[in-house]
Structures are given as C-alpha cells and as structure tokens.
Amino acid sequence: MSTATSTPKIIDGVHYHEYDIVIVGAGGAGMRAAIEAGPNAKTAVISKLYPTRSHTGAAQGGMAAALANVEEDSWEWHTFDTVKGGDYLVDQDAAEILAREAIDAVIDLENMGLPFNRTPEGKIDQRRFGGHTRDHGKAPVRRACYAADRTGHMILQTLFQNCVKHGIEFYNEFYVLDVVMTTEKGKKIPSGVVAYELATGNIHVFQSKAIIFATGGFGKIYKTTSNAHTLTGDGVGIMWRKGIPLEDMEFYQFHPTGLAGLGILLTEGARGEGAILRNASGERFMERYAPTIKDLAPRDIISRCMVQEVVEGRGAGPNKDYVLLDCTHLGAEVLETKLPDITEFARTYLGIDPVFEPVPVMPTAHYAMGGIPTNIQAEVLADNDTVIPGLYAAGECACVSVHGSNRLGTNSLLDINVFGKRAGRYASEYVKKAKMPVLPKNPADGVIALVEQMRNASGTERVASIRKELQESMDRNAQVFRTEDSLKEQTDIIQALRERYKNISIHDKGERYNTDLLEAIELGFLLDLAEVTVYSARNRKESRGGHMRDDFPDRNDKEYMVHTMAYLTGDAESSHAGDHIKLDWKPVVITNYQPMERKY
Amino acid sequence: MVTPTPAMPAVQAFTITLNIRRFQPEVDQEARWQSFDVEVYSTDRVLDALHKIKWEQDGTLSFRRSCAHGICGSDAMRINGRNRLACKTLIKDLDITQPIYVEAIKGLPLEKDLIVDMEPFFAAFREVKPFLIANSKPEKGKERIQSIANREIFDDTTKCILCAACTTSCPVFWTDGQYFGPAAIVAAHRFIFDSRDDAAKVRLDILNDKEGVWRCRTTFNCTDACPRGIQVTQAIADVKQAILRGRR
Ligand SMILES: Cc1cc2nc3c(=O)[nH]c(=O)nc-3n(C[C@H](O)[C@H](O)[C@H](O)COP(=O)(O)OP(=O)(O)OC[C@H]3O[C@@H](n4cnc5c(N)ncnc54)[C@H](O)[C@@H]3O)c2cc1C
Ligand code: SF4
Ligand code: FES
Numbered sequence: 001m002s003t004a005t006s007t008p009k010i011i012d013g014v015h016y017h018e019y020d021i022v023i024v025g026a027g028g029a030g031m032r033a034a035i036e037a038g039p040n041a042k043t044a045v046i047s048k049l050y051p052t053r054s055h056t057g058a059a060q061g062g063m064a065a066a067l068a069n070v071e072e073d074s075w076e077w078h079t080f081d082t083v084k085g086g087d088y089l090v091d092q093d094a095a096e097i098l099a100r101e102a103i104d105a106v107i108d109l110e111n112m113g114l115p116f117n118r119t120p121e122g123k124i125d126q127r128r129f130g131g132h133t134r135d136h137g138k139a140p141v142r143r144a145c146y147a148a149d150r151t152g153h154m155i156l157q158t159l160f161q162n163c164v165k166h167g168i169e170f171y172n173e174f175y176v177l178d179v180v181m182t183t184e185k186g187k188k189i190p191s192g193v194v195a196y197e198l199a200t201g202n203i204h205v206f207q208s209k210a211i212i213f214a215t216g217g218f219g220k221i222y223k224t225t226s227n228a229h230t231l232t233g234d235g236v237g238i239m240w241r242k243g244i245p246l247e248d249m250e251f252y253q254f255h256p257t258g259l260a261g262l263g264i265l266l267t268e269g270a271r272g273e274g275a276i277l278r279n280a281s282g283e284r285f286m287e288r289y290a291p292t293i294k295d296l297a298p299r300d301i302i303s304r305c306m307v308q309e310v311v312e313g314r315g316a317g318p319n320k321d322y323v324l325l326d327c328t329h330l331g332a333e334v335l336e337t338k339l340p341d342i343t344e345f346a347r348t349y350l351g352i353d354p355v356f357e358p359v360p361v362m363p364t365a366h367y368a369m370g371g372i373p374t375n376i377q378a379e380v381l382a383d384n385d386t387v388i389p390g391l392y393a394a395g396e397c398a399c400v401s402v403h404g405s406n407r408l409g410t411n412s413l414l415d416i417n418v419f420g421k422r423a424g425r426y427a428s429e430y431v432k433k434a435k436m437p438v439l440p441k442n443p444a445d446g447v448i449a450l451v452e453q454m455r456n457a458s459g460t461e462r463v464a465s466i467r468k469e470l471q472e473s474m475d476r477n478a479q480v481f482r483t484e485d486s487l488k489e490q491t492d493i494i495q496a497l498r499e500r501y502k503n504i505s506i507h508d509k510g511e512r513y514n515t516d517l518l519e520a521i522e523l524g525f526l527l528d529l530a531e532v533t534v535y536s537a538r539n540r541k542e543s544r545g546g547h548m549r550d551d552f553p554d555r556n557d558k559e560y561m562v563h564t565m566a567y568l569t570g571d572a573e574s575s576h577a578g579d580h581i582k583l584d585w586k587p588v589v590i591t592n593y594q595p596m597e598r599k600y
Numbered sequence: 601m602v603t604p605t606p607a608m609p610a611v612q613a614f615t616i617t618l619n620i621r622r623f624q625p626e627v628d629q630e631a632r633w634q635s636f637d638v639e640v641y642s643t644d645r646v647l648d649a650l651h652k653i654k655w656e657q658d659g660t661l662s663f664r665r666s667c668a669h670g671i672c673g674s675d676a677m678r679i680n681g682r683n684r685l686a687c688k689t690l691i692k693d694l695d696i697t698q699p700i701y702v703e704a705i706k707g708l709p710l711e712k713d714l715i716v717d718m719e720p721f722f723a724a725f726r727e728v729k730p731f732l733i734a735n736s737k738p739e740k741g742k743e744r745i746q747s748i749a750n751r752e753i754f755d756d757t758t759k760c761i762l763c764a765a766c767t768t769s770c771p772v773f774w775t776d777g778q779y780f781g782p783a784a785i786v787a788a789h790r791f792i793f794d795s796r797d798d799a800a801k802v803r804l805d806i807l808n809d810k811e812g813v814w815r816c817r818t819t820f821n822c823t824d825a826c827p828r829g830i831q832v833t834q835a836i837a838d839v840k841q842a843i844l845r846g847r848r
Contacts, residue, residue, distance in 0.1 A: 050722075053664075057671055058667050058671045107743055110738075111743070111744070112732060118746055118751050120748065122745035122746050124743050228668065348670070349690075464654075510624065510626045
C-alpha cells in the first residue's frame with residue numbers, strides 16, 4: 001500500500017519511481033530521517049512493515065540524555081560511560097556527538113508531542129539505567145528519559161504522527177531486496193533500490209540521488225531473542241552482497257533479562273527502579289561481581305554472571321537453568337505505573353505475577369552492535385575511510401561506532417534519533433548538489449531472477465527446518481560464551497545449512513501476499529549474517545564487551561584494540577566461509593579516554 | 601552452554617484443531633473453512649499454532665505478524681468469534697476440547713486468508729489530525745511543561761498500537777464503512793486531552809460530523825476487544841462530552 005501521489009512508469013512489467021531521497025525502513029531511524037529530509041527534498045520511505053509495526057515500538061526502558069532534570073549530570077559523563085560501557089572499542093568522536101546531541105534529540109521528540117513521564121515540576125522525568133553513572137563511575141545517575149515502559153512505542157508513534165503531519169510518502173509492505181549501483185566517473189555510487197510489493201508481487205525500482213538504509217537488526221539469527229520475527233537483517237545482508245564491508249559483527253548483545261525460555265524482554269528499567277537479580281538460594285549475586293553498581297552493571301557483564309551462576313549449579317527452577325528477577329519489594333504501585341507492560345508480559349506469558357513472585361529470566365539475543373560501517377555523517381564506508389557518496393545508513397543496521405563492543409541501555413533509542421536525524425540532514429544537503437544518477441540497464445534483473453528462482457524452488461528442504469537449526473545452533477555455540485571449539489562447530493553447521501538452502505522448496509506459488517517466498521529470501525540474509533558473525537568471532541581471540549571467549553578470557557588491547565572489517569570476496573555462492581570472507585582491521589578513534597580496566 | 605527451558609508451569613504437549621477461514625485470491629471464488637490438526641505446548645500462543653501450520657503443513661497459509669508479544673499490532677484476528685491478537689492469546693486459555701475458529705477481522709476488505717486491506721483503517725486515522733498542534737513555541741532547547749496530573753488525563757489513549765481490533769469489532773463500522781471507528785477516535789482523544797495541544801476544537805468539529813462520534817451506540821465491543829486494555833468506550837464518551845461542553 002502506498003500513500004504516494006505520483007504514478008510510476010511501467011516498463012516491461014517493472015514499476016519505475018523517481019525521488020531525491022529514498023529511505024529504506026520506517027522504524028525510529030528511518031522516520032526520524034524522513035522528518036528531516038521530507039520538507040527539504042522529494043522523499044519516499046519504503047518499509048516491509050507498516051511503520052507502526054516496526055520493532056522500535058517494542059523498546060521499553062528509556063532514552064539517555066544528560067538533561068540533569070532530576071540530579072546533576074553532564075554530556076561529558078555520558079560520553080565517558082558510553083566509551084567505557086563499550087569496552088573502549090567505541091569511536092570516541094562519535095560517542096561525543098551522541099551524548100552532546102542527545103539533549104536536543106529528546107527535546108525535539110517532546111516538542112513533537114511525545115508524552116514523557118514528568119517530574120513534580122512538570123519537566124521530563126529521568127530514571128537509572130545500567131552503566132550510566134555520575135562523574136566517571138562514582139554512582140548510578142538518573143539519565144534515562146522515559147514514558148512508562150513503552151518509550152519505544154511512544155517514539156515510534158510520535159515519529160509516525162509527525163510523518164503524517166508532514167505528508168511523508170510511504171510505500172508500506174514493500175520489501176527492498178537490492179541496491180542498484182552505477183559507475184560514474186570511475187566512482188561507484190548508488191542510483192536506486194529494487195523492491196518487491198507484498199500485496200501484488202510487483203517489482204519496483206526507486207531511482208534516487210540518495211539512499212538511507214534504516215532496516216534495523218538481525219536478532220533472528222538466534223532462537224532466544226527479544227527481536228521480532230521480521231528482524232532478519234535484510235538491509236545489512238543487501239549491503240554485504242554488494243561488497244560493502246561489515247564492521248564488528250562478532251559483537252552481539254545478550255540482554256540479561258529475557259523471560260526464561262521465551263526471550264521476551266523485561267526492561268533494565270526494572271532494575272533501574274530497584275529490582276534485584278537472585279540465584280536459587282535467594283542471594284543477590286551481582287554484589288559479588290560488581291560491588292559498586294551491582295544489578296546496574298552493563299549488560300555484557302550481567303549476562304555472563306547469570307550464565308556463570310547457572311553453570312556453577314546455582315540456577316533456580318526444576319532444572320536449575322534460570323535466575324530470578326525480584327520485583328516484589330517495589331510494590332504494586334511502581335509496577336503498575338512505571339512498569340505496566342512488563343508486568344503484564346510476565347502475567348500473560350509465564351503466568352507469574354511480579355508483584356508477588358520473582359520472575360524467571362535468562363539472557364536473550366537483543367542488539368547488533370556491528371553492521372554497515374558509517375562515518376559521523378551517517379555516510380556508508382567502502383573500506384576504512386572511503387565514503388560512498390549518496391549512500392547512508394542509520395540505526396541498528398549501522399555501525400558508527402557509538403556502541404563499541406557493548407551498547408549501554410537507552411543508547412539505541414538515542415542513536416536512532418541522533419544519527420537518523422543526521423542521515424536525513426546530510427542526505428538533504430547532498431541531493432541539493434547531486435544530479436540524478438543514471439540507472440544501469442535492466443536494474444531489476446537480479447531481483448526478478450532471485451524471486452523467480454525462489455518461487456520455482458522445488459527441492460526437498462523446508463525453510464522452517466533450516467531456520468530452526470540455524471537459530472538453535474547459534475544459541476548453543478555463539479551465544480554469551482564462545483570458544484574456538486564451539487565456533488568451529490558452528491562454522492561447519494552453517495556451511496551445511498547453506499548447502500541445504502540451495503535445495504529448498506516453496507509451497508506458495510502465488511503473486512499476492514506471498515509471505516512463504518519472502519521468508520525464504522529472509523533466511524538467505526540470516527545465513528549470510530550468521531556466517532559473518534561466527535567468522536569474525538573466531539578471529540577475535542580475546543574477550544571484550546559482548547564477545548566473551550572462554551578460551552581467551554582477557555581483553556587484549558595490544559592486538560585487538562581495533563574494529564573488525566569483514567569483506568565479501570571470491571565465490572559468494574560457496575558454502576565455505578573461508579572461500580569468500582576476508583577480514584581486516586580498522587583503527588578505533590580515541591580522543592579523550594585511554595583504555596582502562598573495566599571495573600564497576 | 602545452557603539453553604533455558606520454558607519456566608513453570610511444566611510444559612505439556614497436546615494436539616488441537618484449528619478451523620481457519622481461508623481465502624486464496626488467485627484460486628478461491630469465496631472464502632472457505634479448512635481444518636488443521638497441530639501439536640502445541642501449553643505455553644504456546646495461537647500465533648505459534650499458525651506458524652506450525654505454515655511452516656510444517658501448508659506454506660500458503662498467510663497472516664501478518666512481527667513482534668510476537670502484543671506490541672506491534674500486526675496480528676489482530678477473530679479467534680472463536682472475538683477480536684484478539686494471535687500472539688497474546690494463549691492456547692491454554694481457550695477451550696481446546698472444541699476446534700478453535702480463526703478468521704480475518706471483519707469490515708475491512710479481505711485480501712488473503714487472515715490478511716485484510718488496512719488502508720481504509722489508516723485513512724480514518726489520518727483524518728483526525730493525529731499529531732500535536734501547538735500555537736505557542738516552547739522555550740528554545742526546552743521541553744513544554746506538563747504536570748503529572750495533566751499527563752495522566754490522556755495516558756490511557758497513548759497506549760494504542762493501531763491493531764484495528766476495536767474498529768473491526770464495531771457493528772456500526774461493519775454496516776457503515778464511512779464511520780471513523782473507535783481507533784481513530786482514540787487517536788483524536790490522545791491529542792484533544794493533551795494540555796500542550798491547541799487544536800481540540802478542530803478535531804472535535806471533525807468528530808461532530810455525521811460519520812463521527814454520534815454513530816457510536818455504546819456496545820462496548822471495542823473495549824472488550826482492545827488488547828492494550830484501553831477504555832475505548834470511555835474515550836469516545838469523553839469526546840462526546842467535550843463536543844457538548846468543551847474540553848474539560
Ligand atoms: C524489546 C526491546 C526493547 C528495547 N528497549 C530499548 C530501550 O529501552 N532503550 C534503547 O535505547 N533501546 C532499546 N532497544 C533497542 C532499540 O529499540 C532498537 O535498536 C531500535 O529501535 C532500532 O531502530 P531502527 O529504526 O534501527 O530499526 P527498527 O525499528 O527495527 O526498524 C526497521 C525498519 O526496517 C524495515 N525493513 C527491514 N527490512 C526491510 C526491507 N528488506 N525492505 C524494506 N524495509 C525493511 C522494517 O519494516 C522497519 O520499518 C530495545 C530493543 C528491543 C528488541
Ligand atoms: S484502541 Fe486498542 S483495539 Fe483499538 S486500535 Fe488501539 S490498541 Fe487496537
Ligand atoms: S505480532 Fe505484534 S502484536 Fe502480535
């Protein structure tokens with residue numbers, strides 16, 4: 001469905017559209033970019049979901065900004081926390097922008113109408129969150145701006161409302177499957193994207209001067225995840241297949257408090273309000289691991305401690321395989337007013353009432369720190385420093401890198417607003433000067449071939465079985481703890497799955513709403529991204545942030561204070577990762593903060 | 601490595617029957633019922649059962665879904681005659697000695713199986729000016745001030761995920777597709793009662809129209825259907841009051 005006013009040209013059955021700026025993805029990052037770009041340039045937003053279905057809406061806890069509304073705070077402290085939280089693999093120039101522009105980003109949203117919770121004086125209220133501290137680690141600070149435990153929902157709704165206000169053109173339930181590149185004056189630049197329309201099966205080419213990717217994460221490479229079924233990393237996968245490198249893919253965040261067995265998230269905001277993690281004997285085990293900030297230590301640390309408690313036999317429940325999030329002392333009032341949604345999740349999905357009983361939790365795959373490399377203007381990089389003019393990425397699909405090896409809670413809703421806005425702004429400036437690039441001949445051919453090959457696939461393998469085996473094995477071998485053995489095993493498993501993927505069958509042969517076909521295409525992206533993740537993880541023989549190697553338990557700054565850059569080279573079709581992935585390094589930008597030991 | 605197993609209560613597996621109202625636009629002249637047997641666990645949701653059918657038995661079965669925990673609004677459908685989200689309806693809470701009936705929500709054009717055309721629904725939403733309209737500029741770089749009490753007045757209607765469960769459970773909407781429907785009124789309510797907004801009058805005029813709030817016959821279907829627990833009928837009543845007496 002589209003809200004566009006112009007009609008496309010149809011040539012050989014392919015629909016051609018023309019815009020200055022095309023934004024792929026209508027989550028927080030995509031719509032924030034659209035609000036910036038829409039009034040300045042002819043802009044279209046293409047999304048495989050209706051905008052309000054995007055997973056930004058699932059975010060709960062808050063958005064960080066040193067407003068200092070409730071206690072002393074400064075954006076410099078926020079920068080430091082972000083750098084330290086990311087275990088020093090953060091590009092510090094980018095982190096400074098994030099923390100500095102955070103204040104305007106929150107105010108922008110409030111001015112657009114976002115109903116933040118308020119202080120008694122009527123200002124935006126703030127709460128505590130993991131890793132956010134006063135004066136370089138002295139004590140937890142109240143920095144997270146929030147709207148109950150549906151901050152992401154309110155951000156997504158507010159941005160959508162403002163897109164309606166500005167009359168932004170949307171193409172909803174259009175799946176972008178390729179980016180078209182044109183060579184001009186010996187330089188490769190993007191000239192459009194190719195999309196598949198769910199309702200009709202029609203193929204569309206969107207020719208444009210600038211393209212912003214804002215396609216979100218890829219948590220579905222794992223089984224236990226807080227991510228939506230639709231978070232299959234299409235945008236990251238498309239870039240990868242086009243030869244654009246992927247940065248820091250080994251760093252995937254496992255959020256400590258997923259509902260045990262289900263992965264549905266319970267926000268860190270619960271611990272921000274005072275909830276406590278306990279093991280089977282009721283011990284507040286985080287006191288042992290992080291004596292200063294305890295249950296508000298960053299996520300990588302808490303997730304590891306939880307798994308360790310379970311491995312060492314202190315897990316709760318009949319199988320001793322989870323720990324407990326105790327909210328019982330917070331009282332019904334706090335739970336109902338500040339944490340109503342997660343209270344309901346526990347009641348609905350586990351039949352447990354957090355007011356009276358502790359909730360079983362275990363780490364859940366949550367956030368991709370890595371992704372499409374960009375600079376601080378959200379421009380996509382072809383290598384360590386070559387900009388691809390006209391190509392932008394923002395949000396979870398991008399790697400700026402403000403999160404380094406471990407993202408702090410509330411820094412992603414911030415990231416999508418700060419860098420979404422930057423992408424929109426810099427793309428608008430770019431298209432003022434740029435000419436409309438010429439499309440190559442038959443730009444949709446690749447996608448038409450892919451779709452037809454899928455539709456006619458009549459092998460013996462089921463998409464769902466391959467996906468399930470991928471997800472379960474990733475949970476087993478590439479989760480919170482990794483070793484050379486587990487990663488080697490996972491490499492072999494992925495190789496076999498890629499081989500089997502060539503022999504799938506699709507049941508639905510129709511043109512209309514063919515989700516069977518799209519699930520098969522999405523699985524292709526998942527396999528690609530899981531492969532790069534594991535390949536990059538094997539190569540990093542140290543432990544840092546979200547990447548914990550049991551066989552190399554220490555951080556090794558001498559050899560690994562660098563970003564990973566993975567390149568697709570050679571035979572892309574080969575199921576052997578080594579045949580087509582080449583790894584390289586990219587220096588970390590250090591401005592004010594020298595790496596120190598990370599203690600909390 | 602530890603893979604957590606689902607928590608209490610102990611998980612049981614059983615076989616249930618789903619009767620699904622199918623419509624394959626490229627094959628079927630009209631919709632038909634088809635029955636599937638599927639093995640599920642007590643912790644499963646209706647969405648899991650639909651996935652099992654699609655993934656293991658019939659790939660042509662089509663429905664929308666994304667978040668799988670009641671937050672994105674993709675999968676409103678009629679389950680045993682009631683509008684609900686498939687991802688928020690646990691199998692164990694249904695009577696599984698009988699087949700479970702699943703069909704698309706009513707009142708919007710049926711496209712395929714459980715998928716309807718959502719465009720008329722979003723068009724009604726866009727009609728009510730669902731965005732903040734403020735005449736005064738806030739102090740530069742500062743938030744507008746709003747008291748906790750004023751924020752509370754419209755809290756309930758900010759929870760809406762635009763799933764359409766309410767609108768498509770409304771008998772007035774079924775017979776009169778022009779009626780804005782409860783969801784659009786909820787969206788208007790959210791701004792009419794926001795102390796920072798100055799365009800209540802404009803929205804109230806829109807809703808005072810013949811296709812507006814006065815169509816509502818207070819059947820409470822919408823409130824029963826809302827998966828976010830929004831007091832939809834109350835919100836409509838608030839708007840009616842505001843038209844008669846002015847905001848607050
Ligand atoms: C449960 C949960 C809670 C969270 N809580 C917090 C929190 O409290 N604070 C915080 O800072 N962060 C939080 N996060 C993280 C944060 O919400 C996300 O990282 C962020 O919202 C991602 O936004 P995005 O715009 O990049 O992507 P998304 O919101 O995921 O949007 C992606 C968009 O891309 C589109 N798309 C994808 N593929 C295609 C394609 N092939 N063609 C066309 N369109 C496509 C989709 O339709 C969608 O519109 C949370 C995350 C989860 C999962
Ligand atoms: S009011 Fe409730 S039922 Fe209606 S669209 Fe919003 S969330 Fe859905
Ligand atoms: S799948 Fe998101 S609400 Fe059900």
